[in-house]
Amino acid sequence: MKEFAYHRPSQIREALTMVVGNEGAQYLGGGTNLVDLMKDGVEMPTRLVDVRHLPLDGVRAAPGGGLVIGATTTNSDAAAHPEVRRRYPALSQAVLAGASGQLRNMATVGGNLLQRTRCAYYADPSQPCNKRSPGSGCSAITGEHHNHAVLGWSDHCVATHPSDMAVALAAFDAVVRYETLDGTHEIPLSEFYLPVGATPQHETVLPSGALITAVSLPKSAVSPRSQYRKVRERASYAFANVSIAAALDVHEGTVRSARIALGGVASCPWRARVAESVLQDGAATADKFRAAADAELSAAKPLRDNGYKVTLARNLIEAVLTELAARTK
Amino acid sequence: MTDDIRSEILLHVNGRTHRLSVDNRRTLLDALREGMGHTGPKKGCDRGQCGACTVLLDGRRVVSCLTLAVAADGAEVTTVEGLADDGELRPLQQAFIQLDGFQCGYCTPGQLCSAIGMLAEHAAGWPSAVTADISPDGPAPELDAGEVRERMSGNLCRCGAYPSIVRAVLETASREEVTR
Ligand SMILES: Cc1cc2nc3c(=O)[nH]c(=O)nc-3n(C[C@H](O)[C@H](O)[C@H](O)COP(=O)(O)OP(=O)(O)OC[C@H]3O[C@@H](n4cnc5c(N)ncnc54)[C@H](O)[C@@H]3O)c2cc1C
Ligand code: SF4
Ligand code: FES
Ligand code: FES
Numbered sequence: 001m002k003e004f005a006y007h008r009p010s011q012i013r014e015a016l017t018m019v020v021g022n023e024g025a026q027y028l029g030g031g032t033n034l035v036d037l038m039k040d041g042v043e044m045p046t047r048l049v050d051v052r053h054l055p056l057d058g059v060r061a062a063p064g065g066g067l068v069i070g071a072t073t074t075n076s077d078a079a080a081h082p083e084v085r086r087r088y089p090a091l092s093q094a095v096l097a098g099a100s101g102q103l104r105n106m107a108t109v110g111g112n113l114l115q116r117t118r119c120a121y122y123a124d125p126s127q128p129c130n131k132r133s134p135g136s137g138c139s140a141i142t143g144e145h146h147n148h149a150v151l152g153w154s155d156h157c158v159a160t161h162p163s164d165m166a167v168a169l170a171a172f173d174a175v176v177r178y179e180t181l182d183g184t185h186e187i188p189l190s191e192f193y194l195p196v197g198a199t200p201q202h203e204t205v206l207p208s209g210a211l212i213t214a215v216s217l218p219k220s221a222v223s224p225r226s227q228y229r230k231v232r233e234r235a236s237y238a239f240a241n242v243s244i245a246a247a248l249d250v251h252e253g254t255v256r257s258a259r260i261a262l263g264g265v266a267s268c269p270w271r272a273r274v275a276e277s278v279l280q281d282g283a284a285t286a287d288k289f290r291a292a293a294d295a296e297l298s299a300a301k302p303l304r305d306n307g308y309k310v311t312l313a314r315n316l317i318e319a320v321l322t323e324l325a326a327r328t329k
Numbered sequence: 330m331t332d333d334i335r336s337e338i339l340l341h342v343n344g345r346t347h348r349l350s351v352d353n354r355r356t357l358l359d360a361l362r363e364g365m366g367h368t369g370p371k372k373g374c375d376r377g378q379c380g381a382c383t384v385l386l387d388g389r390r391v392v393s394c395l396t397l398a399v400a401a402d403g404a405e406v407t408t409v410e411g412l413a414d415d416g417e418l419r420p421l422q423q424a425f426i427q428l429d430g431f432q433c434g435y436c437t438p439g440q441l442c443s444a445i446g447m448l449a450e451h452a453a454g455w456p457s458a459v460t461a462d463i464s465p466d467g468p469a470p471e472l473d474a475g476e477v478r479e480r481m482s483g484n485l486c487r488c489g490a491y492p493s494i495v496r497a498v499l500e501t502a503s504r505e506e507v508t509r
Binding site for chain 2: 036089106
């Protein structure tokens with residue numbers, strides 16, 4: 001590991017001035033991803049600026065009726081918060097489905113959004129990888145890719161985004177709030193992650209040095225009726241093969257509103273807007289749920305060894321919507 | 330602002346205050362084991378994956394191999410050496426011995442610290458990924474074998490002592506949750 005300086009600012013402005021314009025400077029949240037990657041020699045910061053003593057901790061009610069989750073709130077505290085559990089249960093479930101009790105106590109909400117892919121080639125500096133070393137090639141396209149993307153990938157990178165939390169946030173139309181030296185900015189999560197294209201090293205729209213300060217959840221009539229389900233290779237403590245966050249509002253057998261996001265299938269949480277539009281105002285039946293899933297997944301382009309993800313995603317959409325529909329009757 | 334690569338820090342470990350000068354790269358695990366002689370926390374993977382290095386940091390369980398010592402400056406740390414009360418093993422530790430909660434013992438310091446942290450989380454009403462109803466308005470989740478396995482899934486045991494670990498935790502849960 002390369003030597004680095006450590007700073008612990010207590011003010012946002014102070015933190016920004018320590019990072020903006022300093023190429024080697026990075027924010028440190030819980031360190032559960034960054035310190036790991038520093039040990040691998042993938043990340044080599046020369047200055048770490050600890051965000052956990054900034055006044056960004058906690059969950060509070062938003063003026064419009066939603067919730068604001070501060071960026072340094074731990075994953076554990078976000079998942080256990082009564083209002084998150086009551087109003088956005090799939091978010092609580094998604095966070096609880098990730099990592100372990102110890103890691104969730106360390107990990108922050110901001111760091112969770114910015115965690116890097118678990119593609120094994122990315123973490124191994126001796127292998128070609130366009131995301132880590134632009135232009136070096138993608139080892140996974142023809143290599144080990146059973147847990148890589150089936151939607152939205154490019155010839156430059158087929159990695160998935162590993163976050164469970166971000167999948168639920170995508171379904172709930174969350175907004176990421178961040179700070180630069182110019183002031184406060186907001187961006188919907190749906191526009192936060194960039195399409196892969198030819199530059200997989202650029203994952204988000206965040207300007208260099210920007211500090212994530214919060215994630216806000218808009219008030220929603222459908223979010224209390226939501227569920228997160230994750231399929232993985234062990235019963236617990238493994239990244240998703242495919243996961244789903246869904247919310248469904250059914251009235252007299254008709255879908256009034258549906259929200260679906262998939263995890264483990266793309267470089268970002270995949271909001272299933274095609275499926276949602278098929279469902280809108282239609283019958284809340286298993287046939288219709290399957291048709292919606294098929295419509296969404298017609299865009300899937302599985303790699304040599306991950307075609308199972310398309311079937312898995314289809315089955316998950318149908319199963320979770322069926323359960324949610326049964327619950328609202 | 331000076332960009333020093335070393336820091337002077339204070340750590341309160343098992344009730345004793347240590348003043349240390351650390352390389353900022355030092356993990357809390359290495360600082361405990363090599364700087365302070367607390368060899369209870371074990372280095373299994375050094376990557377946050379096995380839980381052998383679990384300690385309580387300001388009362389919450391964390392993996393010390395991904396915690397930078399400098400980032401823990403000022404914190405209260407409890408390692409397995411600090412769990413016993415004045416040399417008297419606590420109920421969970423006794424149950425591990427009586428019910429064979431280990432074979433080689435390498436994962437045990439992490440299992441014990443993790444279980445103590447986990448029981449506090451449960452007592453605070455936190456749900457888990459297997460809790461059927463996570464609503465805060467319903468009854469608090471009951472601890473059963475499934476809940477213990479899920480909540481302890483961050484602690485691997487190479488010897489496969491899991492069934493006895495789950496029993497030891499269940500056996501002492503109610504007593505540990507009040508004595509804490
Ligand atoms: C063994 C293991 C298993 C795991 N399993 C899962 C899983 O199943 N599901 C899952 O979703 N995740 C899983 N994780 C990943 C874990 O959720 C992430 O590592 C964690 O959420 C990252 O948060 P952090 O605060 O520790 O981030 P850090 O590691 O501190 O930082 C990550 C990145 O975010 C940047 N950053 C942090 N805070 C801010 C901020 N406020 N503003 C701007 N930039 C910031 C840092 O500079 C860094 O680039 C696992 C991790 C491990 C080690
Ligand atoms: S899939 Fe992406 S992260 Fe993995 S080797 Fe290819 S370029 Fe790198
Ligand atoms: S040594 Fe820390 S989790 Fe394995
Ligand atoms: S007792 Fe040997 S690793 Fe758990």
